[in-house]
Amino acid sequence: MTEVVDILVSASFWAAVIRIASPLLFATMGELICERAGVLNLGIEGIMVAGAFAGWMAVWSGAGLWTGVAIAFGAGALFGLLHATLTVPFGLSQHVVGLGVTLLATSASYYAYRLALPQVTTPPRIEAFQPLPIPGLADIPILGPALFAQTAMTYLAFATVAVVALVLWRTPLGLALRAAGENPAAVAAQGLSVTGIRMGAVMVGSGLMAVGGAFLTMSAFDSFFFEMVNGRGWVCIALVVFGAWRPGKAALGTLLFAFFDAFQIRLQQTALGADVPYQIFLMLPFLLSILALIVMSRRAEVPAALMVPWRKGER
Amino acid sequence: MRLEPIAAPGLARTLGFPALAILATFAVGAGLALAAGAEPFSVFGLILQGAAGSRFAILETLNRATPLIFTGLAVAVAFRARLWNIGAEAQLYAGATITVVLGTGLLLWPAAALLPVIAAAAALAGALVLLVPALLKTKLGVDEVVTTLLFNFVMLLFVSMLLEGPLKDPMGMGWPQSARLIPEARLPRIVEGLRLHWGFGLGLIAAAVVWVIQTRTTLGYAMRAVGENRQAAEFAGIPVTRVILITALISGGLAGLAGFSEVAGLRGNLTTTLSPGFGYTGIIVAMLALLHPFGVVAAAVFVAGIFVGADSMSRAAGVPTYIADMLVATALLAMVLAILLTRFRLRRS
Known part of the structure; x- marks a missing residue:
């Protein structure tokens, strides 16, 4: 029991929670859009793999860190354009196209990696984002190091949540976007292009997912490894459902998930961790995501036109 | 822009767009080869040679196709009823795990009794693994896409735990691998001296059985009806929930057999590297086959050929093997678009 208390009062634990949440916040907001x-x-x-690779590769080839983030966003938006072209105007199965895009983006990243670094076993490291303590706030006990001594990308992740929430609920653009997912016929009746709105949303959303991937190679770590995304994308899809398609709730869900993930990592290092196989701990994030889906299944307000292709003139 | 259905598509359209999709895949492959500094046609030639250039190459391709036939069928059966089973990988590992649990000395029976029992147990294990997400879907409305995806990760960790615990081979020099199957639990080879095992034959039988179920039984009709329009099926008196659950059992069972066939036919033991994503590749196989069971066999051989051919090409030409994954992904996306364009045309509105 004292061990659990020790974990909960350590500043480095709460810093880890925020660090684990950051890439998921970007990707969850992307999927939500x-x-x-x-x-x-x-x-x-x-797309997260592609972002992780593209951002890291750009910086390794000499680009600045923020240029790397922008390139990751661009790479994600390009795969988003491919996805959107096939699923929106052509109305192809979103399941099939999505899985195809995942395979394409992953293998394209691995292929490019092998072309750039043919015989390398340990990938080169880059000068990643460094912690940027906010003067004054960073000195608050526990909270300070956890919240205000993170890298600039973490601050950007939280800012992204705020911006997405504001745009979706406080601007005409956000209203049109939500309407495209609820009642596309009404959007078309307003003289707006459902196709355009949906394609734009998928491109921006995919860009955010890629930035989430780039967080892994440019802020959390400083190198690109195969399998490093390791199911985080699928977890984010569960987090969107858990958050009932609302940015604030989804962000809270992400923080809760990150709390459990950071907690299981710490727990592995205690006496309990010596007795229990480490795989049990590694399963927890995935089991938690499944549990979250079950808990929310009754209450979820799914966008009414989710996965329904829009064909003009059809009702 | 809008899609306009074509009443009677001509032959040029029906064949032209799929041909264009194949051409587009080759064009992407050529670009990738050029990016690697290789000559495209020699790369294609080496892939073809590696996949089908010798008796050894052909048997290797058929061996690699075997698990894909099972996972492809698993996905085809499920998708036909609009049950999005993305978890064939987990079901495969469940089947493989039961195979080593029963086949490493627990049951000391002659092969004629042992093999059918293990195969049935493997199918049952795979079926039960998919039954959980299927029940969550039908009883609670939990989306099965995400749950089946997440179960893949849970299952692989579970297998890893077993291989470092109760299933660990005491003679394995500390490696996380299971003990080897007893000889009676091994699937024999189809022709003595050649590597191709009876798992491939079992795959062909499975395809035929699925075809019979889909085209000759009431259950097959009900599965199709549920897939095409769930409300209409319900209105017509089809027990939708039960059909979905039966579909899940068949689909999961087929994927479980993939694990049985790989362990009993090819590997002889279980490791966490048993499947390099056969469950996910099965989705591509099923889509390329337009969910038709015999198409699955052809698509599995085609996809396996690309992977086997790319492996041997990579050794000779120095082009990374990931070119195979990219070719397969491109073929998938190009083909689903091409099939659509055989029936619709895009009009500016």
């Missing part, structure tokens, strides 16, 4: 507009984006897992 897509689904709010009516498009399920199963490309998320592969």
